[in-house]
Amino acid sequence: xxxxxxxxxxxEVPQMGRSHIDVARAGIxxxxxxxxxxxxxxxxxxxxxxxxxxxxxxxxxxxPFIVNDRVDIALAVDADGIHGGQKDMPAAxxxxxxxxxxxxxxxxxxxxxxxxxxxxxxxYLGVGPIFPTPSKSDAGEPIGCEMLAQIxxxxxxxxxxxxxxxxxxxxxxxxxxxxxxxVISAVACAPDMEQAVKELLKKFKELKxxxxxxx
Numbered sequence: 682x683x684x685x686x687x688x689x690x691x692x693e694v695p696q697m698g699r700s701h702i703d704v705a706r707a708g709i710x711x712x713x714x715x716x717x718x719x720x721x722x723x724x725x726x727x728x729x730x731x732x733x734x735x736x737x738x739x740x741x742x743x744x745p746f747i748v749n750d751r752v753d754i755a756l757a758v759d760a761d762g763i764h765g766g767q768k769d770m771p772a773a774x775x776x777x778x779x780x781x782x783x784x785x786x787x788x789x790x791x792x793x794x795x796x797x798x799x800x801x802x803x804x805y806l807g808v809g810p811i812f813p814t815p816s817k818s819d820a821g822e823p824i825g826c827e828m829l830a831q832i833x834x835x836x837x838x839x840x841x842x843x844x845x846x847x848x849x850x851x852x853x854x855x856x857x858x859x860x861x862x863x864v865i866s867a868v869a870c871a872p873d874m875e876q877a878v879k880e881l882l883k884k885f886k887e888l889k890x891x892x893x894x895x896x
Contacts, residue, residue, distance in 0.1 A: 682839075683714075683804070683839070684715070684861075685714055685805060685839055685841050685860050685861030686714045686861050686862070686886065686889075687708075687713045687714045687715075687861065687881055687885065688713070688841050688843075688861050688862065689704070689705070689708040689713040689715065689717070689863075689865075689868055689878065690719050690843075690863060690864070690865045691704045691705050691708075691716065691717065691720075691865075691869070692704060692719070692865050692866075692869050694869050694870055697870070699869060700731075701718060701731050701735065702731065702735060702738070704868065705718070705735045705738055705739070706738060707868070707878065708868060708874070708875075708878050709738055709739065710875045711875040711876065711877070711879045712878060713744065713878055713882070714744060714745075714861065715745045715747060716735060716739050716744060716745070717764055717863075718735050718746070718747070718748050719749035719750070719764075721750075728754055729754055732757070732758045732760070736760060739761075745761040745762060745784060746758075746762075747760060747761060747762045747763060747764050747784060747786065748760045748762075748763050749764050750763070750764070750769050752770065752775060752778055752779060755779060755783075756779060761783065761784055762779070762783045762784025762785055762786065762804065763775055763779060763784075763785060765785075765786070765787055766788040767787075767788060767789070767790075767794060772785045772787050772801040772802045772803040773801040773802045784804045784805070785802065785804050786803060786804060786806065786807055787801075787803040788807045788808075788809070789808055789832065790808070790821060790824050790828070791828070791832075792828075792831050792832055792835045795808070795832045795836050796835055799836045799837070803838060804839075805839040805841060805860075806836065806838060806839070806841065807841050807843050807863055808824075808828075808832055808840050808841065808842055808843065808859070809824065809829075809843035809844035809863075810824065810845060811823060811825060811826060811842050811843065811845060811850075811854055812825075812844050812845025812846070813844075813845050814843075814845040814865075814866070823845070826854060826856075826857035829842055829854060829857040830858055832858075833858025833859075834858075839860040839861065840859050840860050840861075841862065842857070842861070842862050842863065843862075843863035843864075846862045846864050846881075847864075847881075848867075848881060848884055851881065851884045851885055852884075855888040861885070862885055864881060867881065868881070
């Protein structure tokens, strides 16, 4: 079973001089459970080169590397899996291309989408956006923890909450049924990225296992 506690999606933050690789490296140092590479605006060669570098980092760290949307890039760098949205290739079709042993994630925002994705063979679901998010302009309206809870009751595969997740609302998404939290700006835009990962992960693990909490 894949550990989804802290699912970090890389991005670039030009104003802070941060690249996908910088974010991935800090995430790994902080203990991120999964690294997803998401890049829509660069040419294929650049995307491939970045993916290769992050693949090397995640392989050394022994954590899963997921590529967003690009099945060709995922195959080229031997990623551990691929994540797609509602307008991307269905999970079943992705599995037929990358192999049954690979991880296939799907973004959902409703019970109907979640049930369909599970039926099509998704390994896990990215549910959201739960809260307003500055990280993705096409994310859509926030669905809230209520919808997350409804989806939790409707499917049995793991759920990762995404969209505006931070230290102040981690407990809310955990109580609604999230098996993990996916973050972008909460880490990439933090003053200290590694520390941000550590704090988010510590909070989530304490919620999962209260006996580990230190008073």
